[in-house]
Amino acid sequence: MDNADKDMSDFDNPFASEEISPAFSEEWEAKRRVAAAIRDLTEVLVTSSPYTGKMHAIAAQLEETAADFAQSPRVYGRLEWTRSQQHGSFGQVSHELNPLAGYSNPIAPPVTTWLEGDKALGRCCCGWAYEGPPGSVHGGFIAAIFDQFMGMAQKLGGQPGMTGYLHVNYHNRTPLNTTLNMEAQLVKVEGRKTVISAQMFAGDTMTASCEALFVEPRKGIYSLEAQQQEQ
Known part of the structure; x- marks a missing residue:
């Protein structure tokens, strides 16, 4: 290494x-x-x-x-x-x-992420380029933001991995040009698997929530470089 x-x-x-x-x-x-x-x-x-x-x-x-x-x-x-x-x-x-x-x-956007105790916290703001429903952030970008934010939150479990799944629930519209705050918690670590849960807020309103599974590659995260070189 x-x-x-x-x-x-x-x-x-x-x-x-x-x-x-x-x-x-x-x-x-x-x-x-x-x-x-x-x-x-x-x-x-x-x-x-x-x-x-x-x-x-x-x-x-x-x-x-x-x-x-x-x-x-x-x-x-x-x-x-x-x-x-x-x-x-x-x-x-x-x-x-x-x-x-x-x-x-x-x-x-960009997304800012940091750790505080047993939680990961994040923030971003999406302008008009990210519009889906009128005046609202496109749902695909919300999923992508969760993927990034929760991927960083894996540090709570001590191992980096790749996304296995994202289960996103959209509770309310997520407004554009508004500071979006996020919180994430470690649910569990089982072998190579890390499960994280997270919520997104606009003010006091939860606009979306997500559960995500991340899986460490069998040969470790560094094996991805060898796979890239073989292509």
């Missing part, structure tokens, strides 16, 4: 408190700024109606920016970012690039 793999096992490091962890380096700080700008752009795109010519001009600008950006050195996958030993531990890289919680990933 090399240093990258050891860092991978310490997967809660950047999620240790309610406060947003600072960027590991100036690179990630700059990437967070780019991601925030893209989030703002996405929010504007789904809520604005400029004339067609203006949109084509914006698209041309963005296409040029994307083509220029693509000429930069590329790193594919969080393990590769970690193994370079220039971008932080696996936990720090995940904190930046995770599709639900990454502050440098523009598709993330």
